[in-house]
Amino acid sequence: MKHVTGIFLFASFSLFAQRSEELVPQQAVTVFSLNNINILQQISLDDLVQYEFMEELQQELFDGSTSGKTIKESGIDFDQKLNVFNGKGEQYTVNGFTFGIANKDQLFETFDDFLPVESPYPGTELYVSYFNRIAIKGNTGILFRIAPTMRLVDQITDSIWYARGNGYPWYNEDFEGIFEEVEVPSESIEPDMETEENTASPVEEYLPVAGADPDNKTYYELRDSVDFALQEEFILEFSKDLLVDGKNLMMRSPEFTEQLKHNSEAILFSDNSRRIETDDEFWYFRSLYPTFFYDVKELYEDNLILGDLSIQNGKVGFSIDMKYSEKLGSIYQELTRSKFDSHIIKYIPKEASAFFTYNVNMLQAYKKTYEVLTPILEKSNDPNVAGDLMVLELFDILMDEETIFGTYKGSMFGTYTDVKKVKTKKIVFDYDEDTFEYTEQEVEAEEDMPIFTLGFSTERTDIVERLLKRISKLNSNLHVENDYWVIDHAILDAAPIYLIPRKGIFLISNDGEFAQNNSNGYSSSLIDKNALKQAKKSGAFYAKIDLDDAIAKIPKEIFTERENNVVDVVRGKNGIVEITSTKTTNSGTTFNLNYNYDADLNDSGKYILDLINSIYVISK
Amino acid sequence: MTMKTKFTFLVLSLLFGLSSCIEIIDDLTLNTDGSGTFKYNINLSASKVKVNSILALDSLDGKKVPSLDEIKHRIDKISQELRSQQGITQVVVDANYSDFILKLSFDFTSLEALQNGVKAVIKLESGDRPLNQIDYDWVSFENNKLSRSIPQLTIKQSKKLDDADRDLLKTGSYTAITRFGKEIKSFTNEEAMLSKNKKAVLLRTDPYSLMQNPNLLDNTIELLP
Numbered sequence: 059m060k061h062v063t064g065i066f067l068f069a070s071f072s073l074f075a076q077r078s079e080e081l082v083p084q085q086a087v088t089v090f091s092l093n094n095i096n097i098l099q100q101i102s103l104d105d106l107v108q109y110e111f112m113e114e115l116q117q118e119l120f121d122g123s124t125s126g127k128t129i130k131e132s133g134i135d136f137d138q139k140l141n142v143f144n145g146k147g148e149q150y151t152v153n154g155f156t157f158g159i160a161n162k163d164q165l166f167e168t169f170d171d172f173l174p175v176e177s178p179y180p181g182t183e184l185y186v187s188y189f190n191r192i193a194i195k196g197n198t199g200i201l202f203r204i205a206p207t208m209r210l211v212d213q214i215t216d217s218i219w220y221a222r223g224n225g226y227p228w229y230n231e232d233f234e235g236i237f238e239e240v241e242v243p244s245e246s247i248e249p250d251m252e253t254e255e256n257t258a259s260p261v262e263e264y265l266p267v268a269g270a271d272p273d274n275k276t277y278y279e280l281r282d283s284v285d286f287a288l289q290e291e292f293i294l295e296f297s298k299d300l301l302v303d304g305k306n307l308m309m310r311s312p313e314f315t316e317q318l319k320h321n322s323e324a325i326l327f328s329d330n331s332r333r334i335e336t337d338d339e340f341w342y343f344r345s346l347y348p349t350f351f352y353d354v355k356e357l358y359e360d361n362l363i364l365g366d367l368s369i370q371n372g373k374v375g376f377s378i379d380m381k382y383s384e385k386l387g388s389i390y391q392e393l394t395r396s397k398f399d400s401h402i403i404k405y406i407p408k409e410a411s412a413f414f415t416y417n418v419n420m421l422q423a424y425k426k427t428y429e430v431l432t433p434i435l436e437k438s439n440d441p442n443v444a445g446d447l448m449v450l451e452l453f454d455i456l457m458d459e460e461t462i463f464g465t466y467k468g469s470m471f472g473t474y475t476d477v478k479k480v481k482t483k484k485i486v487f488d489y490d491e492d493t494f495e496y497t498e499q500e501v502e503a504e505e506d507m508p509i510f511t512l513g514f515s516t517e518r519t520d521i522v523e524r525l526l527k528r529i530s531k532l533n534s535n536l537h538v539e540n541d542y543w544v545i546d547h548a549i550l551d552a553a554p555i556y557l558i559p560r561k562g563i564f565l566i567s568n569d570g571e572f573a574q575n576n577s578n579g580y581s582s583s584l585i586d587k588n589a590l591k592q593a594k595k596s597g598a599f600y601a602k603i604d605l606d607d608a609i610a611k612i613p614k615e616i617f618t619e620r621e622n623n624v625v626d627v628v629r630g631k632n633g634i635v636e637i638t639s640t641k642t643t644n645s646g647t648t649f650n651l652n653y654n655y656d657a658d659l660n661d662s663g664k665y666i667l668d669l670i671n672s673i674y675v676i677s678k
Numbered sequence: 679m680t681m682k683t684k685f686t687f688l689v690l691s692l693l694f695g696l697s698s699c700i701e702i703i704d705d706l707t708l709n710t711d712g713s714g715t716f717k718y719n720i721n722l723s724a725s726k727v728k729v730n731s732i733l734a735l736d737s738l739d740g741k742k743v744p745s746l747d748e749i750k751h752r753i754d755k756i757s758q759e760l761r762s763q764q765g766i767t768q769v770v771v772d773a774n775y776s777d778f779i780l781k782l783s784f785d786f787t788s789l790e791a792l793q794n795g796v797k798a799v800i801k802l803e804s805g806d807r808p809l810n811q812i813d814y815d816w817v818s819f820e821n822n823k824l825s826r827s828i829p830q831l832t833i834k835q836s837k838k839l840d841d842a843d844r845d846l847l848k849t850g851s852y853t854a855i856t857r858f859g860k861e862i863k864s865f866t867n868e869e870a871m872l873s874k875n876k877k878a879v880l881l882r883t884d885p886y887s888l889m890q891n892p893n894l895l896d897n898t899i900e901l902l903p
Contacts, residue, residue: 484724485777487703494855494878496703498779505727550730551776 078138079318081156081193081200083300084310086143087336088328090670091318093139102128105664109671133165134158135197139318142670143307146336149210150292154202159194169201179301191293193301204296206288214288215281227277313381317364323666326365326378331358353438357430359383367669374669376651385430387644393423393468394598394642399515401562402471403590404579411607412474413585414637415593415600420468421459428454461518469515474608479504480553480568507553511567519559526557542573597639597647605633605653626668700725700850700885706817707857708824712788715768716796722778729778746775753780759802760784765791789817822903826856827896828888847886852895854881860901867897 082089106129134140138158145152159165166172172185172192185192190203219227275283299305307327308315314327335355362381368374382390396419406413428450435447484503487496516522526543530536535546541558548555549568556573558565567573584590593600603609609625633654640648701721708714722729735743744752750773757771765787772781786792793815817826861876870881881895888894 480727482727483777484726485721485779487701487719487721489880492874494857494873494880503724505725507727550727550734552727552730 076196076198078135078156078158078198079141080304080306080308081195081198081300082141082143082307082314083145083152083200083202083296084305084307085145085147085152085296085299086307087145087332088326089141089143089307089314090324090326091139091141092324092666092670093321106667109667131164132168133161133163135160138198146207146333148207148336150204150206150288150296152202152204152296154190154200156198156200159197159199162194165199179297182301191297193297195301200300202296204289204292206285206292211281211285211288215277215284218284219277219280224277311362313362313364317366320366322366322368324367324670326363326367328363328365330361330363331355334358334361353434353440353443354431356434357383357386361386367666369666372654374651374653374665376669378649378651379646380649381646382644384644387642387646389423389426389430390642390647391644392426393418393420394647395419395422396469396598398594399467399469399471399562401515402513403584405511405513405563405565405576406471406473406585407475407576407580408583408585410473410475410585412603413472413601415471415596416469417598418468420466421463423468424459424463461521464517465521467515467517470513472510472512475509475511475569476607477506478509478569478571480507480570482552505552507549507568509567509569509572511565511569511572513566514564515562516564517562519561519564522559522564526559540574542577544573592636592638595638597641599637599639599649601635601637603635605635626672701853702851702885703853703855704828705855705857706792706826708789708819708859710859712819713786714789714792715783715785716792717781717783719782720780726776726778750775756799756802757782759798760795763791763795763798766795789819793817823898823900824856824858825896825898826854827893828852828854847889848884850885852883852885852888854895854897855879856897856899858899858901863900863902865897865899867895869894870897 079091082091130136135158140155140157142155143153166185169185169187169192171187172190173187175184175186177184177193179193181195183194185194190201192199192201216227308318311327311329317325317327360381360383362379364379364381366375366377368376394417396417398415398417402415432447432450435443435450438444438447482503482505483500485498486501488499489496526536530538530543535548537544537546543557543559545555545557547553553568554570556565556567556570556577558567558573558577560578565577589602592602635651635653637649637651639650701719701724703717703719703721705717705719706714707716732743733746753771753773757769760766760769767785767787769784770782772779772783774780784795786795816828817824819825855878857878859877862872862879865872865879867881869883870879872879879897879899881897883894
């Protein structure tokens with residue numbers, strides 16, 4: 059009987075014990091869930107907090123409490139998933155992670171800034187620090203931070219500010235004199251240019267001091283109060299949702315629950331439909347066409363990105379499922395209903411360190427978009443939308459679709475061959491031997507430049523040629539050379555670019571040798587048949603990158619900081635990266651990225667974090 | 679990052695982080711009355727692709743890259759600082775932002791005024807950071823002999839660069855020219871060359887060697903009486 063009770067209790071515990079993923083809040087829009095966190099045990103916490111996806115927690119962890127410790131010593135339960143999440147709603151953003159707890163004492167040695175507070179939520183312990191909160195339920199915890207959106211804070215602050223009879227806050231009388239004291243920048247600086255001298259520092263230095271009367275707050279004090287009050291309100295709302303009502307992302311999204319069942323190293327869940335609603339990138343669009351934005355919202359319903367990351371026997375695989383609503387899917391389906399353009403084959407040499415092909419059918423996509431979008435727009439009462447719809451319909455009636463989409467079909471390819479010397483000009487100083495006086499001379503020079511070629515499928519190179527002829531009359535940098543066009547100083551004001559119209563394709567390259575000798579295609583040494591077969595078999599997109607040749611040689615300077623954060627994950631690795639896509643259906647497309655990972659397997663924990671960070675940077 | 683630090687980062691990135699040539703000429707003319715002219719030329723035209731590509735970025739290696747306007751503003755500040763120095767006149771800044779050639783020249787009434795002017799610029803750029811170099815005299819004239827060296831500030835800072843960048847420094851050049859109204863009797867640096875008119879001495883090295891040995895361009899030049 060004792061055994062039976064024991065087994066029953068064990069089973070009950072196993073079945074009903076809280077798991078870390080159950081604390082992922084419903085407000086989360088993007089989640090990375092690490093299934094096998096054992097491999098992270100040796101990672102130092104100091105290294106962990108360097109990652110961008112941990113940025114919200116850096117203030118907590120960069121205070122010496124983590125110095126010299128590994129994740130193993132942080133009290134985290136390595137038998138549970140570690141789920142990093144972020145979410146942005148219309149009113150607030152929430153960031154954090156959920157985790158299993160093996161040793162609470164160790165946990166709070168790491169998070170030593172957190173103090174326990176009385177919890178109003180049954181069965182939940184609460185700890186607070188200046189920025190963040192930790193809630194613990196059983197053997198699971200969530201560390202989170204809530205911040206009201208700036209727009210909401212500004213809106214409410216302005217409302218109170220003006221209701222109190224104040225004037226425009228940025229020209230408050232408290233600021234009088236500030237601008238007189240700020241050093242006037244020299245005339246070479248544009249008046250609207252923001253520099254340290256003419257904006258931030260001086261204004262900050264002269265900020266009004268707190269008044270004795272708390273009811274008579276300055277704009278900034280009022281704004282801080284509003285921010286604080288909203289934060290408190292949203293923390294209560296968020297905590298009640300998650301800790302009392304148990305509203306988590308698993309309840310909200312069956313796709314997330316399903317994704318959690320995968321036994322890959324890590325999974326990605328991103329609800330694109332909610333991102334579009336709140337993302338800052340769409341703010342202008344939402345503000346300009348508020349009703350239109352909500353009208354077309356149905357297009358983006360169920361738009362999810364679901365990813366699986368696996369590392370096995372030195373091979374990295376990342377699979378991404380893009381899920382669409384039926385309407386959006388039908389547009390993408392038409393967009394990708396395109397045959398592989400065989401014109402491009404002869405332009406991809408065997409020596410190419412990287413190449414991609416992209417096959418789409420813009421004409422079909424346009425027709426489908428028009429068909430899907432028009433009925434949606436017709437329902438809108440927004441006068442701006444009505445005006446735009448009228449223009450769209452007129453455009454549709456009057457335009458010659460065949461010519462437009464025959465000129466720009468949408469399909470393209472790109473190659474990266476190597477870093478080559480390109481011809482530029484430089485100034486040198488010539489010295490007179492009698493006096494060592496020197497004069498400037500312009501001479502030919504060479505500089506390293508990554509060599510790229512892009513090709514666009516077209517049926518109407520005659521139109522492109524006609525345009526180039528006209529433009530050359532307007533811009534002396536554009537001229538004909540042999541049977542192609544050259545734009546001098548086109549790249550970084552130094553190197554030329556070559557525009558090459560050919561039958562069925564319009565080529566753009568910065569490779570002078572290609573323009574001169576191979577612009578009708580390479581006669582031999584083309585890409586291997588396997589790669590070609592894969593490219594043809596793949597859906598809309600195919601890419602192949604030789605890590606040794608491509609990534610190592612491309613100068614860092616050609617990428618932005620954000621792009622470099624992504625590229626860094628494959629720097630120093632070798633092997634071939636292959637990205638393939640499936641045929642698009644009206645419900646989704648799958649992209650697969652695979653490559654070999656030859657680095658020390660003991661580093662796989664760090665490598666997974668590198669990958670996750672890259673994915674985080676991309677998905678932000 | 680402060681504006682000053684940003685500028686210093688950019689200058690260092692441009693001066694020492696470029697794969698192809700950077701050409702620096704420091705050109706000192708000393709008249710018999712102790713006054714003279716100082717010219718400082720930085721020529722990055724051989725690397726304009728790279729300079730343009732760096733300027734096109736918001737940040738590089740985690741540090742913000744200043745815009746061209748910010749650089750222009752900073753250069754204006756430097757020339758203003760020089761103009762405000764006692765004994766410094768005729769400050770001319772000729773900046774060619776297409777080829778990235780910067781030419782600075784000014785007249786000075788004495789070597790002391792020249793040093794004070796240069797130190798003021800170094801101070802302006804370093805902000806509140808303490809600088810040992812500020813008390814160091816890198817040019818002096820005594821007993822018909824001129825002794826000169828190179829201020830070591832940038833040399834020390836360039837040591838912070840990584841190995842790859844350091845290797846690239848070997849392709850540039852640093853030329854120090856010293857001119858006089860009189861003929862030169864002798865000079866101590868064996869690498870130096872005397873002009874045919876015997877009134878100028880030229881010393882040239884590459885930034886990498888200079889970084890390894892900051893005294894490489896030290897020279898004491900004795901004039902004929």
